[in-house]
Amino acid sequence: xxxxxxxxxxxxxxxxxxxxxxxxxxxxxxxxxxxxxxxxxxxxxxxxxxxxxxxxxxxxxxxxxxxxxxxxxxxxxxxxxxxxxxxxxxxxxxxxxxxxxxxxxxxxxxxxxxxxxxxxxxxxxxxxxxxxxxxxxxxxxxxxxxxxxxxxxxxxxxxxxxxxxxxxxxxxxxxxxxxxxxxxxxxxxxxxxxxxxx
Amino acid sequence: xxxxxxxxxxxxxxxxxxxxxxxxxxxxxxxxxxxxxxxxxxxxxxxxxxxxxxxxxxxxxxxxxxxxxxxxxxxxxxxxxxxxxxxxxxxxxxxxxxxxxxxxxxxxxxxxxxxxxxxxxxxxxxxxxxxxxxxxxxxxxxxxxxxxxxxxxxxxxxxxxxxxxxxxxxxxxxxxxxxxxxxxxxxxxxxxxxxxxxxxxxxxxxxxxxxxxxxxxxxxxxxxxxxxxxxxxxxxxxxxxxxxxxxxxxxxxxxxxxxxxxxxxxxxxxxxxxxxxxxxxxxxxxx
Numbered sequence: 365x366x367x368x369x370x371x372x373x374x375x376x377x378x379x380x381x382x383x384x385x386x387x388x389x390x391x392x393x394x395x396x397x398x399x400x401x402x403x404x405x406x407x408x409x410x411x412x413x414x415x416x417x418x419x420x421x422x423x424x425x426x427x428x429x430x431x432x433x434x435x436x437x438x439x440x441x442x443x444x445x446x447x448x449x450x451x452x453x454x455x456x457x458x459x460x461x462x463x464x465x466x467x468x469x470x471x472x473x474x475x476x477x478x479x480x481x482x483x484x485x486x487x488x489x490x491x492x493x494x495x496x497x498x499x500x501x502x503x504x505x506x507x508x509x510x511x512x513x514x515x516x517x518x519x520x521x522x523x524x525x526x527x528x529x530x531x532x533x534x535x536x537x538x539x540x541x542x543x544x545x546x547x548x549x550x551x552x553x554x555x556x557x558x559x560x561x562x
Numbered sequence: 563x564x565x566x567x568x569x570x571x572x573x574x575x576x577x578x579x580x581x582x583x584x585x586x587x588x589x590x591x592x593x594x595x596x597x598x599x600x601x602x603x604x605x606x607x608x609x610x611x612x613x614x615x616x617x618x619x620x621x622x623x624x625x626x627x628x629x630x631x632x633x634x635x636x637x638x639x640x641x642x643x644x645x646x647x648x649x650x651x652x653x654x655x656x657x658x659x660x661x662x663x664x665x666x667x668x669x670x671x672x673x674x675x676x677x678x679x680x681x682x683x684x685x686x687x688x689x690x691x692x693x694x695x696x697x698x699x700x701x702x703x704x705x706x707x708x709x710x711x712x713x714x715x716x717x718x719x720x721x722x723x724x725x726x727x728x729x730x731x732x733x734x735x736x737x738x739x740x741x742x743x744x745x746x747x748x749x750x751x752x753x754x755x756x757x758x759x760x761x762x763x764x765x766x767x768x769x770x771x772x773x774x775x776x777x778x779x780x781x782x783x784x785x786x787x788x789x790x791x792x793x794x795x796x797x798x799x800x801x802x803x804x805x806x807x808x809x810x811x812x813x814x815x816x817x818x819x820x821x822x823x824x825x826x827x828x829x830x831x832x833x834x835x836x837x838x839x840x841x842x843x844x845x846x847x848x849x
Binding site: 374383438444446449461464470479533540546 | 805
């Protein structure tokens, strides 16, 4: 359950919404999002099987705060810097990149995770057929497949594979700085409003 | 990744940009209601699906609609709320999305255990109907005066050439990503051909966009605006980062016994991996 992550997202999305309305600028929140998300993802990659609940929950929540600070607020760019006639196209472009990023990462994450898991397992059990562990086997029934005396090693291999996947996430969150640094500081205050009263 | 998740993503990605053009050139209310209707139709097909293929088709149709729903929600805010107050509304939409991602899997699990997995989809019908009725009754979008225009000219505004090139390009990319390294190795000719076709088509698409200017799906002057260009990179990279945590359809599909996907989604594996690691503190290995 990703509850801590989502609590972080919801909390920060609301705070950022009110703060941007008061201050006028969304760019600082997008910058903060880059920093906090990269930090959170980096910390998540350090988790070990023996890490306690406070670590899991705290890191997940931190990553959520990073996502909540910027991801939704990005659509404000299209509404602030573009003409009213261009906002639907601009909004669609931003949301497209959001969807595409998710679609690409599903495949990348699966590939990185499986390849690392197989490599890690082969290092510990040279004779093992890793395909017996993949396919329909999620970790919940890992215990049914793995003899108990090997479970610890398998968990370590699993943990390392998870960390490798999070390295990709942490790297991408860090690389987002090349986007957030370039976004203009433009206030949502004092712009031409094209709203007709409803 | 099973086809239940990817058929939805495939259609959502493919038509997201087209919806931007539809919202630009047609009545916002009509386009938004059509998108909701498509999503509900897809959900109905999923709920009533007699076969696994019908479920995939339903997901694809729902994906078409959802591309317009999310987009439309943001565009309606932009036409009804003054800019300075929009950040709050955008925050609310973001929070709703967050809450729904928690409530969805919980409700899905409860439906599957106590009723039927079909209700994971049927639940969209009453909720969607309330939204539909509310929009019909209360939304008055300010419509700008449009010069009467021949049908041909209106269709040309939607960049049909660009769309015809873009759809297969995205489909090739996403199928290659789905197959590569899992169903087939990356060196498999099928995967390589798909990636090459994607690269060729997307290059042609970009040329068409530059050539078509304002009638392009994404007019170059919009995407090359400084904040738009940098914002696109930010949202793309952060979405990639976030995707390692997103919940998805995998849970619901796993609990539908007759339509089990071929492999668990990475999210499902991640989460159950955490769960296992969390629930068994007695495994305190020497690292």
